[in-house]
Amino acid sequence: DSGVTQTPKHLITATGQRVTLRCSPRSGDLSVYWYQQSLDQGLQFLIQYYNGEERAKGNILERFSAQQFPDLHSELNLSSLELGDSALYFCASSFRTSSIYDEQFFGPGTRLTVL
Amino acid sequence: GQQVMQIPQYQHVQEGEDFTTYCNSSTTLSNIQWYKQRPGGHPVFLIQLVKSGEVKKQKRLTFQFGEAKKNSSLHITATQTTDVGTYFCAGEDRYGGSQGNLIFGKGTKLSVKP
Numbered sequence: 001d002s003g004v005t006q007t008p009k010h011l012i013t014a015t016g017q018r019v020t021l022r023c024s025p026r027s028g029d030l031s032v033y034w035y036q037q038s039l040d041q042g043l044q045f046l047i048q049y050y051n052g053e054e055r056a057k058g059n060i061l062e063r064f065s066a067q068q069f070p071d072l073h074s075e076l077n078l079s080s081l082e083l084g085d086s087a088l089y090f091c092a093s094s095f096r097t098s099s100i101y102d103e104q105f106f107g108p109g110t111r112l113t114v115l
Numbered sequence: 116g117q118q119v120m121q122i123p124q125y126q127h128v129q130e131g132e133d134f135t136t137y138c139n140s141s142t143t144l145s146n147i148q149w150y151k152q153r154p155g156g157h158p159v160f161l162i163q164l165v166k167s168g169e170v171k172k173q174k175r176l177t178f179q180f181g182e183a184k185k186n187s188s189l190h191i192t193a194t195q196t197t198d199v200g201t202y203f204c205a206g207e208d209r210y211g212g213s214q215g216n217l218i219f220g221k222g223t224k225l226s227v228k229p
Contacts, residue, residue, distance in 0.1 A: 002157070033217075042221035043158065043203060056216045090157060103148065103160035104217070 003027065004093050004107035012113045018079040021110045025072055025093030031055070032074040033094075033104060034066055038087040049074055078112070086114045117142045117208045121220030129228050134191040136223035138204035145207050147180055147187045148217070153200040161189075161202075194227050201225070 003026035013019055025032050034046040036059075045058035049068035060066075063081075068074045078085060088111050092104040118141045128134050138147065146165045150158040162171055164180035164187060171178045177190045187204055201222040208218065 002159075035219075043205075043219040045217050045219070048216070058216050092158075103163060106150075106157040106159070108157055 002105040002107060004091060004105050006089075006091050006107040006110050008110060009108065010111050010113075012115065013081060014115055015081055015083060017081050017114075018077065019081065019112065021076040021078070021089055021091075021112075023074045023076070023091030023093075023107060025074070025091075026095075026105055029093035029095045029105070030072065031094045032068055032072070033092040034060075034074070034076050035090040035092065035106075036087045037090060037109070043090070046076070081114045083114050086112055088112075117206075117218050119204060119206050119218045119220040121204055121223055123223055124221065125224050125226075127226045127228065128194050130196060131193050134194050134198070134225055136189050136202050136204075136225075138187040138189075138206075138220050140185045140206050140208075140218075142208050143184050145184075147184075147207075148205045149178060149187075149189055150203045150205065150219075151200050152203065152222070156200075158203060191225075194225070196227050196229055199225060199227050 005024045007022045030051045033048045036044045046060040047066050048056040052068050063079050066076045088109045090106050090109045092106045094102050094104045120139045122137050148163045149161040152158045162178050168182045169180040175192045179188045201224045203219050203222045205217040205219045
């Protein structure tokens with residue numbers, strides 16, 4: 001158990017819908033990262049938040065957005081869902097400052113299926 | 116943009132044989148991390164390499180970071196069935212302005228036949 005929690009574990013929805021994935025980082029971790037893992041693309045970095053602010057952006061679609069709240073939990077919002085958005089979405093956390101890079105602890109993931 | 120290539124994509128070995136996966140970046144990396152993901156599980160951090168030419172060992176696992184900081188390798192000696200999983204390398208390109216943005220290779224899936 002990494003200490004990172006993600007809900008829900010599984011999500012099945014239809015094309016065009018909107019969903020919200022939730023992540024609670026390890027206690028004390030300030031950074032939250034979101035990744036998308038699909039069979040053909042591997043692990044794709046989406047976005048990072050540090051202490052409530054967006055810190056880095058990867059291959060995140062405009063239909064996707066995220067935020068980190070004052071209690072440091074984070075939500076990833078996916079809208080206008082397409083079949084190709086079906087994937088495993090991981091959240092990871094780390095205690096990262098601007099000058100120190102440390103390991104990321106991954107949550108169990110949310111499996112999204114778009115029908 | 117920055118790319119991290121990992122080979123081979125799959126590796127099947129007999130238990131007791133050695134295994135190596137290679138990671139190559141199109142740009143110089145500030146650091147590289149290795150993760151292992153068991154089937155049905157989530158990525159678990161193994162190690163981080165920062166210095167040019169760095170070599171680190173964890174029991175049967177040996178990690179290397181190239182002198183030019185553009186490639187890395189993970190070698191497992193005498194594989195065991197518990198080594199089964201997908202091994203990912205991930206690089207951060209701070210020099211290129213991608214601080215905090217980990218680029219993952221597509222992974223090497225290792226299967227071990229007992």
